[in-house]
Every structure is written in C-alpha cells, then in structure tokens.
Amino acid sequence: MFGSTVLEVAIGLTFCYAAVALIVSTVQEALASLLRLRARTLLDGVKTMLNDPHYSGLARALYSHALVNPHDDGTAADERALKFKPSYIEPKLFAIAMLDTIQTLPGNWVQLGRDIDAVGDEQVRRALQSIYQQANGDLASLQAGIAGWFDSAMELVSGAYKRKSLMVSLALSLLLAILFNIDSIHLFSTLWQQPTLAAHLSADAIDKGAVSALMTLPIGWQSFPAQVDGAFAMQVAGWLLTASTALFGAPFWFDLLQRTVQIRGTGEKPQQRSKQEPSAARPVSVDQNA
Numbered sequence: 001m002f003g004s005t006v007l008e009v010a011i012g013l014t015f016c017y018a019a020v021a022l023i024v025s026t027v028q029e030a031l032a033s034l035l036r037l038r039a040r041t042l043l044d045g046v047k048t049m050l051n052d053p054h055y056s057g058l059a060r061a062l063y064s065h066a067l068v069n070p071h072d073d074g075t076a077a078d079e080r081a082l083k084f085k086p087s088y089i090e091p092k093l094f095a096i097a098m099l100d101t102i103q104t105l106p107g108n109w110v111q112l113g114r115d116i117d118a119v120g121d122e123q124v125r126r127a128l129q130s131i132y133q134q135a136n137g138d139l140a141s142l143q144a145g146i147a148g149w150f151d152s153a154m155e156l157v158s159g160a161y162k163r164k165s166l167m168v169s170l171a172l173s174l175l176l177a178i179l180f181n182i183d184s185i186h187l188f189s190t191l192w193q194q195p196t197l198a199a200h201l202s203a204d205a206i207d208k209g210a211v212s213a214l215m216t217l218p219i220g221w222q223s224f225p226a227q228v229d230g231a232f233a234m235q236v237a238g239w240l241l242t243a244s245t246a247l248f249g250a251p252f253w254f255d256l257l258q259r260t261v262q263i264r265g266t267g268e269k270p271q272q273r274s275k276q277e278p279s280a281a282r283p284v285s286v287d288q289n290a
Contacts (some may be wrong), residue, residue: 005195011260012191012198012217013184017245018253019206019214020182024172024246026210028165038161039085045157046089049150051121055079058101058124065097091154095146102128109137166247173246174239180214181221183238184245190218203257 052059055078064074071084105111116132119125131145191198205213
C-alpha cells in the first residue's frame with residue numbers, strides 16, 4: 001500500500017509538471033514566432049560581431065547579400081525597413097558573403113589582403129587579418145576560418161538567448177501557477193491522502209489536451225483573492241516550486257512520466273513459493289521394497 005501511494009503521488013506530480021512545461025513551451029514558442037525573437041537575436045549578434053550597432057556598415061552590407069538574406073531585395077536603408085530577417089545563417093555562406101562584400105577584385109589573393117587591410121573597424125580588421133595570414137594563400141581555409149569565427153560568435157549569442165528563454169519560461173510558469181493555483185505543496189498532500197486521484201493519469205492524456213488534463217488534478221482556486229496569512233506563504237512557496245520545475249523542460253518530465261507509468265503497469269511481482277511447499281511437478285519417489 002505504501003509503495004502504491006508513493007508511486008501514485010509521483011505520477012500525479014510528474015503529470016502536473018509535464019503539463020505545465022508543455023503549456024509554457026507552447027506559449028513561449030508562439031511568442032518567439034510572433035515577435036520573431038530568433039531573427040532579431042541573430043541580427044543583433046551579427047551587429048555585435050561586426051561592431052556595427054547602427055546597421056550602417058558591414059552588417060548592413062551582409063544582410064543585403066543574397067547568400068545571407070535571400071528573401072530580401074537588398075534595398076533596406078535600415079534594419080526596420082528589412083522585409084525579411086533570417087532566423088539562421090549558414091556559416092559557410094556567411095563566409096562567402098563576407099569575402100564577396102569586402103573584396104574589390106575577385107580571384108586576386110594579394111588584393112584581397114589589401115581589401116581586408118582597408119576594413120574600417122579595427123577589431124573586425126584584426127580578426128580578418130589573422131584569419132587571412134593563417135590561410136596562407138588557401139581560399140578554402142580562409143572561408144573556413146571566417147565560418148569558424150562566425151560560429152564562435154553565434155555560440156555566445158545562442159547562450160545569451162537560452163538564458164533569456166529560461167527567464168521567460170520561469171515567468172510564464174509562475175504566471176500559470178498563480179492563474180490555476182498550481183500549488184505543489186497542496187498537490188502533494190492531497191495526492192498523498194487520496195492517491196486514487198492519480199490512478200487514471202498517463203502521458204496520452206496530456207497529448208489530447210494539456211490544459212484539460214491539468215484540470216483533472218486537485219488544483220484551482222476555492223476562494224479568490226487569497227487571504228494573506230501563514231497558509232498563503234506556503235501557497236507562494238508551492239507556486240515557486242511549480243514554476244521552477246518548468247526549467248527542466250517538457251521532454252524531461254514526459255520521459256519521467258512514461259517511466260513511472262510503466263512501473264505502475266507492471267504490477268506487483270508474484271511471490272515466490274516457499275522452498276518447503278511441495279511442488280506438484282516434483283516426482284514422488286517410491287520405495288520398491290515396500
């Protein structure tokens with residue numbers, strides 16, 4: 001009984017956190033798509049990489065290049081006039097576009113070095129000069145070096161974007177916890193006292209509808225607004241605990257939910273028969289001298 005109660009409580013909590021994480025990730029993806037956050041983050045990263053914060057120099061020239069931004073006509077005077085902002089740039093194509101933008105005489109390695117020396121920004125010029133010298137006359141190596149430089153810069157941008165995404169996930173999950181009063185402490189105590197509330201839960205229920213599946217749990221407001229007292233402090237702690245679980249992501253909780261449901265489905269192992277109990281399949285020896 002104790003083991004069954006623990007398992008049902010674990011399933012109920014995991015089910016709740018999986019549903020919350022799924023709702024949060026869905027809302028976050030919708031916001032990112034609506035606000036085009038990835039495209040804006042990429043553009044900001046390119047401007048930072050090329051030291052062109054006003055989008056008036058090399059960054060603007062690159063975003064006007066067909067290899068970097070093939071869906072735009074290349075006539076935008078500033079970033080607000082861009083009809084399309086890519087969410088991803090292939091590093092190899094970025095390198096080709098960079099060289100095509102800089103060089104004045106294609107195919108001439110010596111002139112390319114002069115063109116790099118003429119780059120206006122000192123930091124960008126020094127980076128390109130270093131890559132140019134290491135390439136030692138090999139155009140493919142030069143392109144690979146610029147592509148690697150772009151990859152390194154975008155890894156920093158990606159890390160910053162992920163940190164912002166975690167903060168947004170935390171804010172959305174906390175808002176969801178308050179809106180539906182998803183108090184992890186209350187949920188745990190209720191499921192512990194009534195483990196049958198989680199008996200029908202499975203991962204398939206979330207797939208059919210995360211919000212409706214979430215409402216099958218003992219959550220929600222009994223009276224609103226809540227009274228500010230000692231119980232309210234525990235309620236706030238329960239909200240924060242629920243919000244923090246969304247940081248693990250929906251795949252983590254779905255995998256854990258499937259594992260716990262599978263454990264519940266196996267049932268109890270049959271008890272092994274005692275060694276002293278006679279077996280019907282054991283042959284009985286007969287004394288032939290009797």
